[in-house]
Amino acid sequence: SQDAADYIVQTVTAAVAARGRCMLALSGGSTPRRTHELLAQPPRRDAVPWTALHVFWGDERCVPSEHADSNYRMAVETMLAHVPIPREQIYRVPTEEGPAPIVAALYERVLRTAFALEVDEVPQFDLILLGMGPDGHTASLFPGTPALEETQRLVVPSQIDYLPHERVTFTFPVLNAARAVAFLVAGADKAPKVRAALQGDPSVPAGRVRPAGALHWFLDRAAARLL
Numbered sequence: 001s002q003d004a005a006d007y008i009v010q011t012v013t014a015a016v017a018a019r020g021r022c023m024l025a026l027s028g029g030s031t032p033r034r035t036h037e038l039l040a041q042p043p044r045r046d047a048v049p050w051t052a053l054h055v056f057w058g059d060e061r062c063v064p065s066e067h068a069d070s071n072y073r074m075a076v077e078t079m080l081a082h083v084p085i086p087r088e089q090i091y092r093v094p095t096e097e098g099p100a101p102i103v104a105a106l107y108e109r110v111l112r113t114a115f116a117l118e119v120d121e122v123p124q125f126d127l128i129l130l131g132m133g134p135d136g137h138t139a140s141l142f143p144g145t146p147a148l149e150e151t152q153r154l155v156v157p158s159q160i161d162y163l164p165h166e167r168v169t170f171t172f173p174v175l176n177a178a179r180a181v182a183f184l185v186a187g188a189d190k191a192p193k194v195r196a197a198l199q200g201d202p203s204v205p206a207g208r209v210r211p212a213g214a215l216h217w218f219l220d221r222a223a224a225r226l227l
Helices: 002-019 033-039 071-078 100-114 188-198
Strands: 022-026 053-057 059-061 127-130 155-158 167-170 180-185 214-219
Touching (some): 002 033, 002 127, 002 180, 100 167
Parallel strands (some): 022 053, 127 180, 180 214
Antiparallel strands (some): 059 167
């Protein structure tokens, strides 16, 4: 978490120095909690140019923003409520607007507006943070689902039978256009898929993340035990 937090500070600072702003996409799940907390505390808090940071989410569960399973709520509680980022630069997924296909279409519109995209353009995030599940999914791109093959849309609905909520997720065109992607993965149950992803196994969604820019994996010892 400390290494990841330091990398985020460096990447955000460099993006703002180069382009005047940083477009950052957060991940969900429990792994990034400690990284968020570290970013919201000195000395890292004082090193981040928060007023030039624009925050998005790579995926979200279709639950109210105050729900315990909301990625947005987790980020607010652990980081965003404690730093001086302008509220209009926090681009929450509008989960209250309807079922997942509608939410996905609306969030794609948010991306296109924020990045001033033409019809066929894909946003280039300065940094996308990702996690990985024990099944190798990343964002909400699950093995064997249609979302894996999407090449046109930026955000799509995603549903898997063994999880309780509908979701929306960035697609591979968005992930792979990024200037930098950083995975944060912890836990021994992730180790087999970490190895498979790093070996380029196409059946593991995380292994299909091959961004135009830098790719970093931040692993704890348990997740890295098979490397």
